[in-house]
Amino acid sequence: MVICLEGDGILGVKIGDIVAVEYIGTLDNGGVFDSSESQGGPLEFKVGGGQVLQGFEDAILGMEIGDKRAIVLEPSQGYGEYSKNLVETIPRSSIPNNEKLTKDTMLLVSLPDGSKMPATIIAINEESVTLDMNHPLAGEALHFEIKVVGIS
Incomplete structure (x- = not known):
């Protein structure tokens, strides 16, 4: 090292x-x-x-x-290593204020256990948003x- x-x-x-x-x-x-x-x-x-x-x-x-x-x-x-398992596409309607979403925007995503994780929007269309939860x-x-x- x-x-x-x-x-x-x-x-x-x-x-x-x-x-x-x-x-x-x-x-x-x-x-x-x-x-x-x-x-x-x-x-x-x-x-x-x-x-x-x-x-x-x-x-x-x-x-x-x-x-x-x-x-x-x-x-x-x-x-850590980049993990494709930390990239997920979700319905656009599941994100509050979704009319203001743009590519490369960072969001704080709530996980099922109540914890929060930062995510970057890497793709967006009228129906869905693809989030990358890997560290930049x-x-x-x-x-x-x-x-x-x-x-x-």
């Missing part, structure tokens, strides 16, 4: 620490899907708190302030360049 490491990382980040990291996330094609700069500054989270992808969290363990690391998370370590980054390898800028 680790491609490149600068810094010794002997003591550094451990479970329970609050860390601040600068990062940029790209896909295999080089396209940026997220960055700390686009989010307004460093990402802060508690290590071991489950607030970020496990592979991202694992990668910063042992890093010290100023250390940089480049990692690649395969789909199984990120948002499902099936993608995620490349991150990470720099630790704070540990407390």
Whole structure:
């Protein structure tokens, strides 16, 4: 998983620490899907708190302030593989305010157990709507360049 490491990382980040990291996330094609700069500054989270992808969290363990690391998370370590089973066509009439639906609109879908899941409209016609409930980054390898800028 680790491609490149600068810094010794002997003591550094451990479970329970609050860390601040600068990062940029790209896909295999080089396209940026997220960055700390686009989010307004460093990402802060508690290590071991489950607030970020496990592979991202694992990668910063042992890093010290100023250390940089480049990692690649395969789909199984990120948002999972793309599943055609999570694509479903439903009657358009079953969606409230269906007159405002357009392709690429994201909806919050209620599941039979009462939980809710985001879904993207990938096709629409007068009778039906096709929803994709995969995460938008499902099936993608995620490349991150990470720099630790704070540990407390």
